[in-house]
Amino acid sequence: MAVKAQNISDIHEDVYFIQGKNRARYPYSNSLLLDNYIIDTGISGKYLRKLTRTYKIEHVILSHWHEDHISGNHYLPDAKFHCHILDKPIIENIDKMIPYYDIEHEGVGQELEKMFTMLGMKDTPIDITFDDNEIIDIGDRIQLKVLHTPGHTAGHCSFIELSSKIGFLGDIDLTNHPYYGNIDANLIDFEKSIQRLLNIDFDIVVTGHRDPILGKSLIKEKLKNYHNIILEREEGILAEFSEQDQPINPSDLKNKNLIYKEYSLFEDFEIIAEELMIEKHFNKLESMNKIISQGIGYILK
Numbered sequence: 597m598a599v600k601a602q603n604i605s606d607i608h609e610d611v612y613f614i615q616g617k618n619r620a621r622y623p624y625s626n627s628l629l630l631d632n633y634i635i636d637t638g639i640s641g642k643y644l645r646k647l648t649r650t651y652k653i654e655h656v657i658l659s660h661w662h663e664d665h666i667s668g669n670h671y672l673p674d675a676k677f678h679c680h681i682l683d684k685p686i687i688e689n690i691d692k693m694i695p696y697y698d699i700e701h702e703g704v705g706q707e708l709e710k711m712f713t714m715l716g717m718k719d720t721p722i723d724i725t726f727d728d729n730e731i732i733d734i735g736d737r738i739q740l741k742v743l744h745t746p747g748h749t750a751g752h753c754s755f756i757e758l759s760s761k762i763g764f765l766g767d768i769d770l771t772n773h774p775y776y777g778n779i780d781a782n783l784i785d786f787e788k789s790i791q792r793l794l795n796i797d798f799d800i801v802v803t804g805h806r807d808p809i810l811g812k813s814l815i816k817e818k819l820k821n822y823h824n825i826i827l828e829r830e831e832g833i834l835a836e837f838s839e840q841d842q843p844i845n846p847s848d849l850k851n852k853n854l855i856y857k858e859y860s861l862f863e864d865f866e867i868i869a870e871e872l873m874i875e876k877h878f879n880k881l882e883s884m885n886k887i888i889s890q891g892i893g894y895i896l897k
Contacts, residue, residue, distance in 0.1 A: 599643035601629060601651070604800055604808055607760040608738060613808050614639050614647065622862070623664045623711060625804040628755075628764045631735045633657060635755065635764050636804065637668030641716060644668040657732070657740075658720075659766030660752040661686040663693060663708075665804060667715040678732075680744060681725040682780075683751030688719055696778045697865075698872060704864040726753075745793065747786025748776060754793060761799035763815075768793060769803040770818045773856070774826050776876050777869030783826070783876035784883065790823045829855055833877050834886070834896075843893025846875040 601612040610631045616624035617640035625638035629647070633655040637644060647653070648671070658666055658679040666687060669677065679687055686692045690712065699705035726732065728744035743754040748767045755764045767775065768790060776786050794816055801809050809815050832854045837844065853859075855870040878894060881887045887894045 599639065599646045601647070602808075604802070605757075605760040605762060608757070610735075611738070611757065611760060611762060613802050614643070615807075616640060616805075617643060620805045622805070623667065623715065625664045625767075626802060626806075628762070628802050629653075630738050630740065630757065633732075633734050633740070634672075635659060636665040636766070637672065638664045638666065638804075639668065641668055641671055644671045648672070655734075657755070658683070658687060659754070659764065659804070660749040661693070661696075662749065662767065663690075663712060663715065663717060665766070666720065667712075667717050669720040670716055670718045676723040677720055678724045678726055679722055680727065680742075680751030680753050682746070683749055684722045684725055688722055690717055690719055696780060697869070698779055699865070699868055702864075702868060704868060708865065731758075743792070743796070745789035747782050747784075747789045749778065750780040750782070752789075754789075756796060756798065761797060763793075763796065763798040763801040765793065765801055765803045767804045768819075768822070769805040770801070770809065770822050771803075771805050772825060774822060775869070775873075777872045779872070781872070781876060783873075783880045787823065787826065790819055794819050829873075830877050830881070833874060834881070837887065837894075837896045843890045843895050845893045846871050846878055848893070849874050 604613045605611040612629040614627040614629055616626045620626045624640050627639050628635040632652050634653050635657045636659055654675055656675045656677045661683040694700045694705045726742045730742045732740040739758045741756050745754045746752055754766055776783050798815050801815050809818055836849055850867055850871040855873045856866050859866050888897045
């Protein structure tokens with residue numbers, strides 16, 4: 597399948613949606629091309645090479661540090677790289693990724709490192725860091741506003757092109773699988789970020805792993821549905837507390853499909869991530885005074 601650059605703006609003829617390989621299923625992701633800037637490079641190395649034969653890419657904006665969004669960086673050696681300062685250390689040193697997933701002593705950590713090698717991933721020096729509400733001027737007509745939307749990672753960012761109202765939401769991806777399974781993820785921040793995006797006046801949104809969504813009402817509906825998945829997970833976790841007569845820990849709830857309704861080909865990784873995400877729910881529930889520590893675990897208050 598050839599790489600396709602789909603124009604999605606009636607206002608700017610040089611704003612394109614680039615769908616990642618395998619419909620942007622992991623380990624690939626979508627990109628947004630704005631003139632000579634591209635957001636994320638995980639569309640696949642082959643796609644990126646083909647894209648650069650037609651389009652001159654001089655700047656790369658990275659929404660966050662995850663491998664499926666930065667894997668193609670090395671195909672653009674002459675570009676300037678931009679990211680949020682909180683994700684800069686990991687993008688510049690990809691050896692930190694395995695510890696951030698909490699899998700450095702697990703077999704799955706070795707498997708992930710093999711995939712990094714297969715993808716050709718390398719450390720990427722960051723030339724420019726940005727912060728919340730910063731405006732990136734692209735050419736004479738495109739203005740991209742940075743929206744710091746942490747939770748998925750500490751420095752995760754979304755973006756909105758101000759005149760066309762096209763958003764790029766990165767891995768607030770509006771699929772059925774909200775993910776907050778690395779050590780710098782924060783569930784409370786993740787939910788706040790979703791709520792923030794609900795108040796942004798988008799006409800079109802692109803995310804890392806699904807087709808573009810058109811129309812204000814549909815975008816808001818998808819954001820609400822996405823948040824509801826998180827709330828449903830929390831209800832399932834609270835139900836486990838109700839069924840137990842002794843303190844419990846996140847490790848007691850793994851392999852119960854409380855996060856993933858079914859596991860994929862990456863099951864070993866997902867089970868570890870699931871425990872981390874359950875732990876994020878425990879942190880949130882404790883902060884809300886719904887559970888308290890007792891002995892070696894937690895109980896309902």
